[in-house]
Amino acid sequence: MTTEQDPVSPPSPPLVAPRLSLTGKQLVGIPLLAVIPLLTLLGVFGEGRTTTHVVSPAVDMRVVYPSRLRYRQIGLLEVAVRNVSGHTLDTLALSLDTAYVTRFSSVRIDPAPRLAYIVALTAIKPRETRLVAAELWGQDYGSHTGHIVATTPGDSVSSRIQTFVFP
Amino acid sequence: METVFRVAFVYVFVWGCFRILGKRELTQMSPFELVTLLLIPQLFSRALTRQDYSMTNAVIGSTTLFLLVFLTSAASYRSARFARLMQAEPTVLVRRGQLLDEHLNRERISVGDIYSAMHKVGLQHLAQLEWAILEGDGKIALVPAAGGSAAQVPDQSFRGAAANSTSLLDRG
Numbered sequence: 001m002t003t004e005q006d007p008v009s010p011p012s013p014p015l016v017a018p019r020l021s022l023t024g025k026q027l028v029g030i031p032l033l034a035v036i037p038l039l040t041l042l043g044v045f046g047e048g049r050t051t052t053h054v055v056s057p058a059v060d061m062r063v064v065y066p067s068r069l070r071y072r073q074i075g076l077l078e079v080a081v082r083n084v085s086g087h088t089l090d091t092l093a094l095s096l097d098t099a100y101v102t103r104f105s106s107v108r109i110d111p112a113p114r115l116a117y118i119v120a121l122t123a124i125k126p127r128e129t130r131l132v133a134a135e136l137w138g139q140d141y142g143s144h145t146g147h148i149v150a151t152t153p154g155d156s157v158s159s160r161i162q163t164f165v166f167p
Numbered sequence: 168m169e170t171v172f173r174v175a176f177v178y179v180f181v182w183g184c185f186r187i188l189g190k191r192e193l194t195q196m197s198p199f200e201l202v203t204l205l206l207i208p209q210l211f212s213r214a215l216t217r218q219d220y221s222m223t224n225a226v227i228g229s230t231t232l233f234l235l236v237f238l239t240s241a242a243s244y245r246s247a248r249f250a251r252l253m254q255a256e257p258t259v260l261v262r263r264g265q266l267l268d269e270h271l272n273r274e275r276i277s278v279g280d281i282y283s284a285m286h287k288v289g290l291q292h293l294a295q296l297e298w299a300i301l302e303g304d305g306k307i308a309l310v311p312a313a314g315g316s317a318a319q320v321p322d323q324s325f326r327g328a329a330a331n332s333t334s335l336l337d338r339g
């Protein structure tokens with residue numbers, strides 16, 4: 001028996017030059033599939049935070065808030081108010097827009113507000129900074145807009161915030 | 168962003184594990200089908216999604232996985248070297264009725280497995296076999312020897328070398 005009649009392995013398939021061919025649906029669908037991970041890598045669907053800064057004669061307010069948030073994820077809203085006047089501020093009312101806050105669930109604010117979403121800060125000495133933090137749990141999809149207003153006797157600053165909650 | 172990396176990592180990790188385990192563990196499904204089936208439920212579990220149950224995260228994870236599957240298959244088709252890297256080469260277990268012990272030991276295929284596959288296609292003796300090949304997907308392909316024994320194979324209309332095959336999963 002010759003070697004050809006008793007090969008070591010079965011016959012190999014014939015060599016055919018491979019050429020990738022896509023159908024029309026694949027030509028449309030594959031780039032669409034690729035777009036989502038690519039945009040994700042570019043940070044489009046990621047959680048984002050934005051800072052706003054407003055100043056008045058008495059108050060310097062810096063707000064760091066979640067600009068993009070995913071459903072059922074927690075975003076932290078931080079408001080730092082600083083007394084830039086030369087005298088003690090007896091009271092400062094920090095008001096979080098009800099229309100904005102109610103679009104989230106399980107909102108926790110520290111220090112706890114006495115009225116609905118109004119935090120009262122008292123006896124803020126010159127150049128002293130107070131921090132108010134709120135945990136927002138993404139609930140309703142879409143874009144939510146509101147204002148954060150710091151009010152002192154005779155002065156007021158307002159900052160617009162906008163958060164998009166991904167489904 | 169992390170979801171994309173996590174899915175890609177798990178995809179490569181699971182593929183690597185199955186390549187290390189060998190063809191014995193791959194049965195009716197191709198490695199990529201198996202990886203896909205294992206991964207998709209995980210995309211919606213907290214382990215892979217870091218307790219991010221949003222639809223956005225699930226869509227990102229699944230599209231990443233589908234894209235990886237497509238890219239892998241396209242690259243395997245275009246490049247023989249990549250295909251060899253991704254999928255195991257077939258292993259001859261029986262040649263002209265002779266068991267190849269070294270190959271059987273390496274693939275952890277018992278003689279009983281060979282006989283079980285033979286019985287399913289109506290073969291009784293090793294001498295009736297031209298080839299028994301453990302294919303890259305884990306199935307045992309049987310090529311009956313030319314002559315009288317082929318008459319015992321139920322489906323003779325099969326083309327070429329892959330005359331009949333049976334899965335390890337089918338073993339009793």
